[in-house]
Amino acid sequence: MxxxxxxxxxxxxxxxxxxxxxxxxxxxxxxxxxxxxxxxxxxxxxxxxxxxxxxxxxxxxxxxxxxxxxxxxxxxxxxxxxxxxxxxxxxxxxxxxxxxxxxxxxxxxxxxxxxxxxxxxxxxxxxxxxxxxxxxxxxxxxxxxxxxxxxxxxxxxxxxxxxxxxxxxxxxxxxxxxINNEIRDSLVKKLMLFFTGNTRDSRNILAEQSDSLEKKRKKLDALVMTVNRVCENIADGDLDCVGEELDRTWQIKKQLAGGISNLNIDLMYETARAHGAIGGKILGAGGGGFMLLYVPENKQDNVRYGLKGYREVPFKIxxxxxxxxxxx
The missing domain is CATH 3.30.230.10 (Ribosomal Protein S5; domain 2)
Incomplete structure (x- = not known):
């Protein structure tokens, strides 16, 4: 066995x-x-x-x-x-x-x-x-x-x-x-994961995204450069850049294919932001599943209250x- x-x-x-x-x-x-x-x-x-x-x-x-x-x-x-x-x-x-x-x-x-x-x-x-x-x-x-x-x-x-x-x-x-373990652990403490309550068949979203890649290369180039910029900023100890860039790139991601977001997801995200989240995104193709949020630790109870209708899933690496x- x-x-x-x-x-x-x-x-x-x-x-x-x-x-x-x-x-x-x-x-x-x-x-x-x-x-x-x-x-x-x-x-x-x-x-x-x-x-x-x-x-x-x-x-x-x-x-x-x-x-x-x-x-x-x-x-x-x-x-x-x-x-x-x-x-x-x-x-x-x-x-x-x-x-x-x-x-x-x-x-x-x-x-x-x-x-x-x-x-x-x-x-x-x-x-x-x-x-x-x-x-x-x-x-x-x-x-x-x-x-x-x-x-x-x-x-x-x-x-x-x-x-x-x-x-x-x-x-x-x-x-x-x-590279720095202390910085990495501090970042993970600022990330919160919530289940939206909905699942989706990601194949249609991914197929549309694949079909439209040629038209959206500049957006994808921007997402690649974001990875480089975030890694550099984190190395310098700027963790809040993660939340800011999550918010910015989430707005880009929603333009890559229809169905990545919807009214319920938008409301959930804006509620989290109103209660202290700096940024976040739907994981995977979009349309449902889990929402990842960057939240300063002193604001996390506020976000939990705002999203009390959703299940939080604590995690480690x-x-x-x-x-x-x-x-x-």
Whole structure:
């Protein structure tokens, strides 16, 4: 039996610049995001089955004779990629409801990375985070045809608080977003996470965003430069710039595709701002899921009061990324 544990993630800045259609021909030479691994996880258990069937358990329960019969597309393609075609059981659990697709925390990519990690370990193979991310991208984008970026797979595979640069030659560089531990811890204390109460199918939003990338390159260039500026300001001890830039880039993000925001999200955001939040954003593609806010610590109780109808989710940073936590 093998169990893998893979963090979810919150993307702070640069989302959209991780689409290949952008960074492979960017005038800047790269796309860039600033992302943090969260101590909220996806767990994958893999076990040898007594018979030759394939059993997959999530919010559904499959017990089939052949790989092609597996309905769960990510798990099916991960089994195919690793070369396991029979006699195995795969169970998927998470710290969030498994039915909550479209929450903005990269749960699909965490599933892809986590199941690949567990399946490789089942075969006695150690796979580094870079390979896990590349294979997850291959499954989600090439095999399943999802029109998404590639930041999520790297963020959940590596964990930590990192700046990712997606270079035009296809390579990815990873550096710490904050070197000073004290500054990093102080920043995390100023971030608050609230569930909007709504989920959404992000595929339509992401497809529209992908279709319109050519028209919005200047906006995406501005988001990339924001990542660089924020990292420099944080290094100088200016944490409030995070809130200010979250507010500014949220206004840009809403212009990238329809459905990223709506009246309820706008009201929630303006309520948070009126009660002391400096800035914030909807995580992921938008339209629902989780809202991340930058709030000075002396204003956080005010924001909690203003958003008392929404569930706050405290979090810490997961620094380990996807890992194997049990082998028997």
């Amino acid at each position: 093998i169990i893998s544990k893979t963090p979810l993630r919150a993307s702070l800045f640069g989302g959209g610049s991780d689409f290949r259609a952008y960074f492979e021909s960017s005038s800047l030479g790269y796309g860039s995001v600033l992302s943090v691994g969260l101590d909220m996880h996806v767990y994958i258990t893999v076990n040898k089955k007594f018979d030759d069937k394939i059993r997959v358990v999530y919010n559904g329960n499959e017990n089939v004779d052949t790989l092609d019969e597996v309905k769960h597309n990510i798990i099916r393609e991960a089994l195919r990629l690793v070369g396991i075609e029979k006699g195995i059981e795969v169970i998927y659990m998470a710290d969030i409801p498994m039915s909550s697709a479209g929450i903005g925390l990269a749960s699909s990519s965490a599933l892809a990375v986590g199941v690949l990690n567990a399946l490789h370990a089942y075969k006695g193979e150690f796979v580094p985070p870079k390979q896990l991310a590349e294979e997850a991208c291959y499954i989600e984008i090439e095999c399943l045809g999802q029109r998404i970026g590639i930041q999520d797979q790297y963020a959940v595979a590596h964990g930590g608080f990192n700046r990712y640069r997606f270079l035009s030659d296809g390579s990815v560089s990873i550096t710490p977003g904050i 997961d620094y380990q990324g996807s890992r194997i936590i049990f082998v028997d």
